[in-house]
Amino acid sequence: MGTTLSIQTPSDFDLARDVCSYGYFLLAPNHWLVDSQTFARVLEFDAGPAAVKINQQPTGALRARFDRTLDRSEQSEARAQIARMFSLDTHADEIVAFHTLDPRWKKSGRARLFRSPDVFEDIIKTVTSCNVTWPSTINMNRRLCEVCGRQSASGVRGFPSAKKLARTRVGTLRGRCRVGYRDQRIVDLAKLYHKGEIDPVWLEDPGTHDDDVFKFLVSLPGIGPYAAGNIMQLLGRYSRLALDTESLRHAKSVLAMTGTDSAIMKKLAKHYEPFGAHKFRSYWFELWDFYESKQGPAHTWDRETVGTAFTASNF
């Protein structure tokens, strides 16, 4: 019999809406169970991994059931990891400010974006999303968990820690996880993170300026302007866009922008400028709205079918 935790949430929190708000909810070890509207994955602790299933009670509180007993410090750590994934600590004032600036999302309540339990997983997931189509990103994350992740008591595997990946051979990452030329970059990022040279506290500190964070991120191996912008939104910093080919498709098909790709990129930057500190959210929910208009609400997406092909290039 494992530990069950009850976690209070802000009154506007909606598990189905707020988990299924960013593509990473479809990447291993995350698993959204459509039938039961339950979120499942393995969380990492110093003493070993634990699988958890989380659903929302009618009161709004979350019930998190683990496959083993957690001690007090692990319970505290679990609460912190869950709060980060679901952005439970997003301040109400910040959401009001976003909806005031961009009222399109006030009715649905969209404001939170799903992310990983820690910064390291978000960085690696972003690297696996660069220069590949979405199905390859899904495969890389699945294999990273299968090959390098630790197994929980119930037999499911978690995302490998920085410590583990720092000690993994590049040949293993390339040969068995199929990450291609990202192998050395992933090991280098893991070493930097494990040594504390990538400091999640500094990156998440509201006192650290966005410009300094961006400058630091693009100095890291495998991180360019797109990846840095994406990692910034995963840090809760929405002042920058993460523009890629998906953005170009959105600009052409939804926003009716024309011109060369570089001209469209400049138009996009100008288009979202009025949303200031919230521009990534405005951009992303526009994109997400388009996906849902084609495939239905994200909380109904089957991981094996819609989940493998939800980018606009496949519509």
Next chain:
DNA sequence: GGTAGACCTGGACGC
């Protein structure tokens, strides 16, 4: 500062 080409994987396609 801008640009061309290499880096890999996996899917689509033609034969």
Next chain:
DNA sequence: GCGTCCAGGTCTACC
């Protein structure tokens, strides 16, 4: 079943 082409962001060399 095999070979070719293509999509995708970062990095390096070069102008």
